[in-house]
Amino acid sequence: PSLNQVYNIADFENIAKQILPKGAWAYYSSGADDEITLRENHYAYHRVFFRPRILVDVSEIDLSTTMLGQKTSAPFYISATALARLGHPDGEVAIAKAAGREDIIQMISTLASASLDEITEVATEDQKQWFQLYVNADRNIAYKMVANAESKKSIKGIFITVDAPSLGNREKDKKIKFEGDTDVDLEDNADRASGASRALSSFIDTALTWKDIDVIKQKTKLPIVIKGIQRAEDALKAAEHGVDAIVLSNHGGRQLDFAPAPLQLLSDIMPVLREKKLDGKMEVFVDGGVRRGTDVLKALCLGATGVGIGRPVLYSMSAYGEAGVTKAIQLLKDELEMDMRLLGVTKISDLGPEFVDTRGLIGV
Numbered sequence: 032p033s034l035n036q037v038y039n040i041a042d043f044e045n046i047a048k049q050i051l052p053k054g055a056w057a058y059y060s061s062g063a064d065d066e067i068t069l070r071e072n073h074y075a076y077h078r079v080f081f082r083p084r085i086l087v088d089v090s091e092i093d094l095s096t097t098m099l100g101q102k103t104s105a106p107f108y109i110s111a112t113a114l115a116r117l118g119h120p121d122g123e124v125a126i127a128k129a130a131g132r133e134d135i136i137q138m139i140s141t142l143a144s145a146s147l148d149e150i151t152e153v154a155t156e157d158q159k160q161w162f163q164l165y166v167n168a169d170r171n172i173a174y175k176m177v178a179n180a181e182s183k184k185s186i187k188g189i190f191i192t193v194d195a196p197s198l199g200n201r202e203k204d205k206k207i208k209f210e211g212d213t214d215v216d217l218e219d220n221a222d223r224a225s226g227a228s229r230a231l232s233s234f235i236d237t238a239l240t241w242k243d244i245d246v247i248k249q250k251t252k253l254p255i256v257i258k259g260i261q262r263a264e265d266a267l268k269a270a271e272h273g274v275d276a277i278v279l280s281n282h283g284g285r286q287l288d289f290a291p292a293p294l295q296l297l298s299d300i301m302p303v304l305r306e307k308k309l310d311g312k313m314e315v316f317v318d319g320g321v322r323r324g325t326d327v328l329k330a331l332c333l334g335a336t337g338v339g340i341g342r343p344v345l346y347s348m349s350a351y352g353e354a355g356v357t358k359a360i361q362l363l364k365d366e367l368e369m370d371m372r373l374l375g376v377t378k379i380s381d382l383g384p385e386f387v388d389t390r391g392l393i394g395v
């Protein structure tokens with residue numbers, strides 16, 4: 032279908048499933064074990080309803096906001112996903128160009144299939160990107176990666192992923208042999224014979240702890256963010272360690288099955304942070320299962336500063352390259368603008384818990 036016939040994010044997923052090589056589809060779409068968390072991530076959004084305001088002047092809607100102190104055109108960002116070239120030869124570079132055009136922040140994976148140089152070189156003058164760090168067992172490699180990221184003008188933050196001390200059990204992915212299904216040239220020569228995610232395990236360290244966060248924090252002036260927080264105690268600990276932000280995330284349901292849905296976590300954790308007056312000190316991002324403008328709004332109402340999108344970007348890029356990602360971003364922006372109007376709010380900072388009915392979530 033032509034891009035004009037794509038009406039929403041789900042359409043991109045359906046098209047990607049048709050056109051992607053089997054191995055790439057398996058790698059992108061899979062979740063851990065029985066994929067309960069993968070589904071729950073999205074379903075949690077179905078349990079929250081709006082409390083719209085009427086007769087508000089909504090002629091002007093402003094979607095712009097700030098994340099880690101940087102202005103951006105909308106309250107969502109592109110989360111880090113490995114191996115974009117499995118889906119399209121332009122890979123992460125296509126994503127970077129679309130993000131630049133739309134003034135959306137892109138988080139670049141340690142395991143990107145294009146080099147950091149390639150992905151940052153196409154950035155526009157004031158484009159913002161983030162670097163996602165998998166802390167290598169060889170810490171010097173990790174520190175070098177941080178220094179290299181910091182040397183790029185566009186990079187405005189380091190996101191350390193902490194929910195992958197071991198790779199989740201993605202069976203769809205394991206069933207397809209990585210080899211022969213793609214011509215992606217992995218720089219690290221990871222073992223291509225096993226499933227794609229297995230191949231990346233050399234970047235994963237079982238011994239990562241809070242001490243490493245402190246050390247990395249000392250090595251850079253960039254904001255440090257922990258990606259993969261899943262309970263209030265750890266959110267508080269992150270604040271104690273002085274990180275600039277956290278991401279409530281279960282890695283898109285790809286790690287521990289039965290990990291809680293990020294939206295549920297947000298509603299559980301924000302009150303704890305507010306009570307300790309930490310909500311203004313540490314930004315809270317959330318990702319997983321976000322597919323609609325309404326999903327983004329619900330997370331913002333519950334206190335998120337920004338919302339990450341993973342698979343939708345891979346799917347739109349795989350099917351249509353840069354134009355697809357641009358369209359996916361525009362669709363979400365259009366939905367957001369209309370939904371804000373219908374909700375009776377004109378700017379992001381107006382959103383708050385009073386706009387949502389969370390009784391369908393699990394209460395405390």
Ligand code: FNR
Nearest residue numbers: 059110111112113140192282283319320340341342
């Ligand atoms: C990911 N994710 C991820 N996260 C990370 O920190 N580093 C990485 O390299 C990757 N790689 C990756 C590959 C693929 C194929 C997927 C689907 C996801 C997780 C990602 O950043 C994000 O947490 C989830 O994708 C969000 O869920 P949705 O939007 O995909 O439902």
